[in-house]
Amino acid sequence: MSKYKLLIVEDDPNLGQILKEYLEIKGFETDLCRDGEEGLEAYKKEEYHACLFDIMMPKMDGFTLLEKIRKIDRDIPVIFLTAKSMKEDTLHGLRIGADDYITKPFSMEELLLRLNNILKRSGASEIESGSDEMKFGDFEFDYTQRMLNFKGNTTKLTTKEAELLKLLVQNKNKTLDRSMALNRIWKDDSYFNARSMDVYIAKLRKMLKPDDTVQILTVHGEGFKLIELKE
Amino acid sequence: MSKYKLLIVEDDPNLGQILKEYLEIKGFETDLCRDGEEGLEAYKKEEYHACLFDIMMPKMDGFTLLEKIRKIDRDIPVIFLTAKSMKEDTLHGLRIGADDYITKPFSMEELLLRLNNILKRSGASEIESGSDEMKFGDFEFDYTQRMLNFKGNTTKLTTKEAELLKLLVQNKNKTLDRSMALNRIWKDDSYFNARSMDVYIAKLRKMLKPDDTVQILTVHGEGFKLIELKE
DNA sequence: TTATCCATTTAACAATATTTAACCCGGTTT
DNA sequence: AAACCGGGTTAAATATTGTTAAATGGATAA
Numbered sequence: 141m142s143k144y145k146l147l148i149v150e151d152d153p154n155l156g157q158i159l160k161e162y163l164e165i166k167g168f169e170t171d172l173c174r175d176g177e178e179g180l181e182a183y184k185k186e187e188y189h190a191c192l193f194d195i196m197m198p199k200m201d202g203f204t205l206l207e208k209i210r211k212i213d214r215d216i217p218v219i220f221l222t223a224k225s226m227k228e229d230t231l232h233g234l235r236i237g238a239d240d241y242i243t244k245p246f247s248m249e250e251l252l253l254r255l256n257n258i259l260k261r262s263g264a265s266e267i268e269s270g271s272d273e274m275k276f277g278d279f280e281f282d283y284t285q286r287m288l289n290f291k292g293n294t295t296k297l298t299t300k301e302a303e304l305l306k307l308l309v310q311n312k313n314k315t316l317d318r319s320m321a322l323n324r325i326w327k328d329d330s331y332f333n334a335r336s337m338d339v340y341i342a343k344l345r346k347m348l349k350p351d352d353t354v355q356i357l358t359v360h361g362e363g364f365k366l367i368e369l370k371e
Numbered sequence: 372m373s374k375y376k377l378l379i380v381e382d383d384p385n386l387g388q389i390l391k392e393y394l395e396i397k398g399f400e401t402d403l404c405r406d407g408e409e410g411l412e413a414y415k416k417e418e419y420h421a422c423l424f425d426i427m428m429p430k431m432d433g434f435t436l437l438e439k440i441r442k443i444d445r446d447i448p449v450i451f452l453t454a455k456s457m458k459e460d461t462l463h464g465l466r467i468g469a470d471d472y473i474t475k476p477f478s479m480e481e482l483l484l485r486l487n488n489i490l491k492r493s494g495a496s497e498i499e500s501g502s503d504e505m506k507f508g509d510f511e512f513d514y515t516q517r518m519l520n521f522k523g524n525t526t527k528l529t530t531k532e533a534e535l536l537k538l539l540v541q542n543k544n545k546t547l548d549r550s551m552a553l554n555r556i557w558k559d560d561s562y563f564n565a566r567s568m569d570v571y572i573a574k575l576r577k578m579l580k581p582d583d584t585v586q587i588l589t590v591h592g593e594g595f596k597l598i599e600l601k602e
Numbered sequence: 603t604t605a606t607c608c609a610t611t612t613a614a615c616a617a618t619a620t621t622t623a624a625c626c627c628g629g630t631t632t
Numbered sequence: 633a634a635a636c637c638g639g640g641t642t643a644a645a646t647a648t649t650g651t652t653a654a655a656t657g658g659a660t661a662a
Binding site (some may be wrong): 429529530531532563564566570571589591592 | 608609610611612613618619620
């Protein structure tokens, strides 16, 4: 999935910088502006997936900024960062079309969750719906199609086989925790389901046998690990 | 624009009734349920544009309800009505995929604004408004006319065929939950209806055979998934 | 009314997918 | 050493789904 680009407009340099750094660590591209006018100029020059606006700012406040931006683009998701939990502000913001607001001080995690929800909903993510192709060793595994291909010949996987293999590949070279896999795939971590999972591990091992650079190791008492040996 | 349909799940009869009446005045259609289990049943039987859930409820709390519904439909907008502004609750709710939450007591106006924002973003109008033309692979499917067209030649579908195909297409690349489909189309999830559905799946598979970029996969124990492979 | 048509359901049987059981082994604890 | 535990392996038992055809039932035409 390609990077999301965010416009942050916040006049407090400390908070602005923290936001920028945190969100970049989390994989966003960001531009930071220090007041509403700068923000508007930036918005006109670049294309963004979402915006974070402070309300009280010099030159142009967040509400005005939003109103101007709504004239350019009436669908871009905007989250307000409000200093106080003033109901007035909240309502005014929502009324003029903010998608969400969050009251300072807020936790970065909460901001991130709200941001992701909004992006998910905004259709910005429609790009990612293609087929999940994964490669390891000489295998090509398409989870949505449930097909495992090895040098030309293709095996059809069952639902559970495909789900387990997907988790293993997603955790390639890391330990896939037993109880996590059981909860995700079997919805319940119980003795019999655990034995069932062992049976499926055996099946997958058989399928992966042709390529000896790929193996499923057991991590005693913890889970399994799919490893890929590179030459 | 046709009416939006909302599912309200709230165990306080007073609040529930007020919500229902207010939102109906504002032009929504609403169904009101009194606990999580009722809510889940209702959700399987009807098609909604958005949901409002209380968190603390008898039989099944709002979090559990959301988790179950997210398995059926990972995009339906959900707003939590939380009794307290506990950060814990908020974060947990957002983490499992709530789109928003609002703390009691709240003003109806704020709720309405949040609801409208979410609906605007959700592309909810796709559900049942204008033309029911759907495309997948090389097929064109018109639900209202019950016509399936493939490269020029057209097949007329029966009622049940068309309804099932519609649900599959609406959930393209996602799993269509068996019991949801049974409740929506057959109005009742029972053994024989389930077998009947299997028969219809077979019929649809035959019709879709000409285009091998489109397939109906079975997700064992859960339902079916229509997938579309892109080149 | 009866005959006929067609969508849908029910039935019967086949094929798969998944779970459970039984027995094995190696390592660890008592 | 004996008992135990986590896991490996295989096969039988169950559950779920696939497939086909016959039975049902509602609507319509004769």
